[in-house]
Amino acid sequence: MRANSLHTLDLAHVVHQQTDLDAHQREGAVLISRGDGVHVWDTEGNKYIEAMAGLWCASLGFSEKRLADAAYKQLLQLPYYHTFFQKGHEPSVRLAEKLAALAPGDLNHVMFQCSGSEANDAAIKVIWYYNNLIGRPQKKKLIGRIRGYHGNTVAAASVSGQPHMHADFDLPFGGRFFHLSNPNYYRAHEPGETEEQFSARMAAELEALIEREGADTIAAMFAEPVQGGGGAITPPRGYFEAIQPILKKNDIMLVADEVICGFGRTGNLWGTETYGLEPDILTCAKQLSASYQPISATIISDRIFAALIEGSRKNGSFGHGFTYGSHPVACAVALETLAIYEERDILGHVRKVSPAFLSGLEKFRDHPLVGDVRGVGLIAGVEVMADKATRTPFEPSRKAGLVVQQACQDAGLIVRAIGDRIAFTPPLIMTEADIAAMCDAFGKGLDAAWAQLRSDMAHAAE
Incomplete structure (x- = not known):
């Protein structure tokens, strides 16, 4: 697991928004220190593909002079x-x-x-x-x-x-x-x-x-x-x-x-x-x-x-x-x-790379965790399911979406879990090579999350 960047001033004074404040007090925050293109780095030197463009918003990436x-x-x-x-x-x-x-x-x-x-x-x-x-x-x-x-x-x-x-x-x-x-x-x-x-x-x-x-x-x-x-x-x-x-x-x-x-x-x-x-x-x-x-x-x-x-x-x-x-x-x-x-014809660029983005995520439909993939342009959601044959979700206590989100972060990819749905909205400047790297990291995150969730369920059944 990538280390969290703990900062005592952050823990003491910043009230983080849309955050589990109890978990934040116990675990600390990942502090992002710089960005370049579609990547950001935390204060520990870990590099991430920012597949959420921050909060759906850094459309031109993190270094547009x-x-x-x-x-x-x-x-x-x-x-x-x-x-x-x-x-x-x-x-x-x-x-x-x-x-x-x-x-x-x-x-x-x-x-x-x-x-x-x-x-x-x-x-x-x-x-x-x-x-x-x-x-x-x-x-x-x-x-x-x-x-x-x-x-x-x-x-x-x-x-x-x-x-x-x-x-x-x-x-x-x-x-x-x-x-x-x-x-x-x-x-x-x-x-x-x-x-x-x-x-x-x-x-x-x-x-x-x-x-x-x-x-x-x-x-x-x-x-x-x-x-x-x-x-x-x-x-x-x-x-x-x-x-x-x-x-x-x-x-x-x-x-x-x-x-x-x-x-x-x-x-x-x-x-x-x-x-x-x-x-x-x-x-x-x-x-x-x-x-x-x-x-x-x-x-x-x-x-x-x-x-x-x-x-x-x-x-x-x-x-x-x-x-x-x-x-x-x-x-x-x-x-x-x-x-x-x-x-720069950003609209034309989005239309050009969107097929690679959507098809890259579509390939994960066969993964045991993935029930559904839907998107348009450069926005997509991947639905995590306990049993996709019956559309049976995980029990909320499993926090399956957050398990996937953390596993992706450990693999160098920032995505967002919204319930058990994983959202992707990368910067509009994303290239096909960036998309391939994003999908590779997502696959690693899904595999790690699936292993953890299976282990947790096995222990719960004992």
Whole structure:
């Protein structure tokens, strides 16, 4: 096992996010000290392939000098300014213009924040504000999906469907949040049920919810094109084709959470494009700046923006904003990131290497631990099963996913266990040689995890 990098100051003072804090206090942290391309090194000198791009986000890897130079140049010229009180700065104007040109449909107006959580939180506020302004104060309920992930603020965590993010936080908040089933076809389909039939069942669940709560009370549905925090779950065939007409029929907005999928992850600029979504609001972050600076965007339609103008006439101003939203350094880095995507044809590169990525992982379907493999572009999830013939999962106490995650780390590969589903979202610059090395390390990790899990089960049976 690779040694953990223990750091007393870290143990004493840093409250680690989305972490088992009890285990962290006992075992310490792996402290990452540097990165280069698709690799990172810890403070003990161990080298890893970073197959999660950090948190789904370091799209250009860990050593893109152009982004560092863009930040430095902007820091020298204008290190900070805001967009409050009719003030602004050129980087935010240029970035908003660029995003409006790239966004689908009539999504032409951009609000900047620092994180995907804030982007989705802002979307929720705007939806509620919009419905008040157009005389529909009762239309406020929001729909998410079980295992959906939209952030960590009170509202974004509420529309998310992550049980561990609700437990003991008094969430979901305020009685306005409802959740549909997780559209994980592999885990949840009935015997003999096709993907299209499964999608029709998911759509019927949505219709039943609308019938029960009343269409005049439901404002919007939030959906990731591919569920990231749910385990890199791609939608089953026909899913959004069945869902969207129901939303439109009942005048319920669709918010496309592109925080993970946006800017090439699925092989198109937007996951919205990959799956034919027509959103009223689109949120993005992470790969907007390749995560070299914290920035996110909430992109709204002409119709919604017109209501915001009316709201300012009514209320005197648009009473929303963040000190560091539209930060000029973050905007400058995001602009340079988008320029790099275009100049290097990152979309073309993703499409070129995606077959090697997906087929490389598909080969593990024959492994005794692997029940299912699904993905698109450069995002995929591998389902770990105790008995794949019957789709029987491991007992939660086995923590099989974490066993695989640790075994992969010991083999020099960083992946993420989400329950017993192993997620892969490598940097978009991943080469076919990098993918081959990733798959080789994953195979070693799976074999080691399978040996450990068999041994544990044998001892438990004695």
